[in-house]
Amino acid sequence: MKTIKFLTIAIILIFTFSCEDDNNIGVDTISTTVEDLHAPLEGGQGQSASGSFTKFNFEDGIQTNSETNWDIAFRGTSIIVNGGISMGTEDEPERNGNGAAYIFEGTMNEMEIVETSLLVSDSQNSYAIPTGSGNGWYTYSGPPNHLINPTPGKILVFRTHNNKFAKVEILSYYLGAPENPDVLSDQSRYYTFNYVYQPNEGATTFD
C-alpha cells in the first residue's frame, strides 16, 4: 500500500516538473566552458589603455571579429557589453546592440532568474561590469603576489546584443588556468570561464 502511494506521488511530481520544462518551448540552454580567451591590452598600469577588445558571442561560444554580432568584449581586466555608450578609452568598439549586465552575488546554481530591473548598459562614467579590484569580477591580491583572481560568488549576468540572457562565472585570468598562478611566470589576460546561455527569446531562467 505504502509503495503504491509513493509511486503515485512520484509520478505526479515527475509529471509536474516535466510540464514546467515544457513551458520553455524550444532549444535547450547551452552550458559550456571557454578556455584561455586572450584579452591583450596595450598601455594600462597608469597609462591610458588601448588596443582592440576581444569580442565574444555567447550563442556561437567563440571569439568573433564581427562588428555587430558580439555580446561582450574583453581587454585586460575590463569587460564591456554591446550596449550603451563608450567610456571614451581608445579603441573601444562601437556598441550597436542591446547588451547590458549586472553582478549577481551567489553561486552559479543559485542564479536562476534574471532580475531585468538590475541590468545596466555601459555608460560614459562606468562600464556595466565596474573596473577596479573588488568592484567588479576580480580581486587584486596586492603584495607580495600581485595576482588578479576572480572573486568567488560573483556571477556576471548578461543581456546579449539581441536580448537573450547568459550567466558567467570567471574561473581564471591566467593562461592554462593554473591552480596557483605565479605572477612572474604565468601569462595573464587569458580568461577561462563557465557560462550558461539561454537561447530562447524572452526566457529569463536557465533551466
Added chain:
Amino acid sequence: MFTLFLSLFDSLGQTMVFKNDSIENNLDEVIISGTKTIRVVSSLPLNASVINKVEIEKTNATRLSDVINEELGLITVSDFGGAEGIQMQGLDSEYTLVLIDNQPLVGRLAGTLDLNRVSVGNIKQIEIVRGPSSSLYGNNAFAGVINIITDEPKQGFNGNVSSSYETHNTTDSNISLSYKNKDFNGSVFFNKYSSDGYDLIEDDGLNTVNEFNNNTLQIKLGYDISKKFKVRINTRHFTQMIDNIAPNNLSGETFTAEDNINFIISHKSDKFNTDFEIYFTSYFGDEFLDDELGNRFSESFYDHILLKPEIKTVYKIDNQKEFVFGLGNEYETLNRTYFEIEPKQNSPFIYFQYDYKPNEKINLILGGRFDKYKEYKSQISPKFSGIYKIQNNESIKISTGYGYKTPDFRQLYFNFSNSTVGYSVIGYNVVEDVLNQLIDEGQIANIIIPIEEFEDPLSPESSFGVNIGYSREINEKISLSSNIFSNSAKNLIDYRVIANKINGQNVFSYYNVNNVSTFGFDINTKYKADNYLNFSIGYQLLYAYDLDARKAFENGDVYARLTVDSPAFRLKKSDYFGLYNRSRHMGVLKINYNNLENNFSCNLRLRYRSKYGIYDSNSNNYLDKYDDFVNGHITTNISMNKIINSSLTVSGGVENIFNYLDRQNISNLSGRIYFLRAKYNLK
C-alpha cells in the same frame, strides 16, 4: 681608546652571576610600567610580566625581537618593509606602545615600530603590561605597553665589553661603562650591530634583509643636588644605514636617525615624590633608489618630532592609600613625502591614579586619564584593577581598562598617487581638497562616497580589555599562573574606495569600520626539578575575529572555490578562520641547566605556533579555512655559557637548530644560525 679603558680599570672583575631562577627570586621583581610607581610584579593587580637581564643574557639574544618571540603570547610580525612589530593578545603591532626608560619611541612608518632598532646590550629588564593602558599612557597603549628599562650605574667603576659573531656575518658589539659615587652617576653605552643580511627568494631582484649597519650611543647622567633633589639626563642616539637593492638594477640607501633626550628633576619628601620631565624625541628617515646611470629613481623622507613635558606627583596618604597625579602636553610634528600639509598637533593631558590597600589581602587601583585633541574626539581612559590574595601563595586578580589609538598623520594627511599602477590614497582630512583637485584635472570618473561624508572627524580606534588572572605556588618546586583575556576593539581604521579614476584605478581613503574581538587564555607553569634543572612551559589559546567579517559569513555572503575549475560555493560561519597572522595555539618550552660548581649554564627553548594565514589566497576578501595557510611550526634554540674567570664569559649556541624554513611566508627565519660571543668585565 679601548686599551686605555682596559688599563684604567684593573680587572678584578665583576662576575656575571647565574642566579638560580627560582620562584622566590621572581617574586621580588619590580615593575614601573603598570602604575608609574615601583611595584612588586607578583602583587600588582595587572597582567604584567618582567624579562630580566639574567634571562636575556642566558639566551644571548642580541635583538629585542628575539627576546619578545620567546615570551608567551607575544610574537613579532614582519611587515612588507621588513620592520618587525609586536603582536600582543592578538592585536597588531601598531596598537602596542613601546617605551624606552618610560618614554615612548616614535617613527612608525606604516604603523609598525621596528623592534630591531632596539639593542638589548644594556637592558636591565623588559616590562610587559598586557591589556589596554591608556589610563596612564594615553595614545597607542591600546593593546598594552612594553617598557625597556636600561641599566643604571652601580657603585664605583663598572664596565664591560662584549662581542658576538654569527651566521650572515652578523656582528654585535657593546661597550658599556659606568661610574657612581655618593652624588654623581653616569654611564656610556655603545652598540654596533651589523649584518650582510640574507635572501630567501632568489631571482626576484630583492633581498629579504638587506645589508645594514646600526649604531646606538646612550649616555645617562645623574646628580643628587641634595637628599631631596635629583637631576638626571638620559640621551640615546641611534643611526641605521641600509643598502637597498631593487629589481631593474636599482640601488640606493635607507638612512634612519633617532634621538631621544629626557631631562628629569625629581624631588622626594616623606609624603610627596615629584618628577618633572621634558622629553624630546625625533625620528628621521630618508630613502632613495638610483638607476644604473646614477639617476634618481625615487626618494622619500620622514621626519617626526615629539616634545613632551610632564609633571607627576605621587602622594602617599598613609600606608594604605597612595595617589598619583600627573599632567603634561604632547607636541608633535611630522614632515613627510606625499603629505598634503605638515601637520602639527598639541595635545594636553591629565591623569590620576588611586591605589588602595584596605588590608593585607586586597589591593585596588582606580585610574583615569583625559587627553584633549583638536582633530578628533578627546579621550577619557578609565581603568580599574584589583588583586585578592587567597593565601600567601595564591592570588586572583582582575584588571579592566580602556585603550585608544588616534588616527595617525598618514591616515589624515596622506596624498599619494602610485606612478606605476595609477591608484591614489588620500588622508581623511584632506579628501575634499585633493579630490576636488583630481576632479579639476579630469582624473575622476565616479565618486563613490560623497565628500560630505568626510565632514565628521575620523574617530580614534578604541578597545576595552578585561584580564582575569590566577596564580599559585603549588609547592617549592611548582608554580603556575594563568590568565583569561578579552579585548573588544572598535572603530578600527581601514581604507575603502571613495572614487574611480578614468584610468580604471581607484582612489582610496580611510574610514572607521572594523570591530575586532580577541579573546583567549594563557597558562604558564614553572617546575624546578633540582638545583641544576628547571623547566617552564607556557601555552596560549587565541581567538581573533573581525566581527563584521564573521557576520558576512553568518549571512552567507562569502564564497570560495575548491579548485580553479570548480564552481563557487557558499561558506558557513564555521569556515571563517579569523584575522590574518594569528595562530590559535602557541606554546613555549624552556629548559634551563645551571651548574654553579663548574660555572656553566645551558638552555634550550622551543617555540610553537600553530598554522596561520597571511593572505586571502582564494580572493574572497576573507580568511577562511579554504585559504592557503602558513604551516604550524616549532623553532628550537640552544645557548651555552661558560664563565672562564671572574672577567671573561664565553657563550655559543645555535638558533633554529632544525633549520626550519618557509621561504615564501616567513621572512624572519633565515635558517640555522650559529653564534659565538665573549663578554669581558672591566673593573
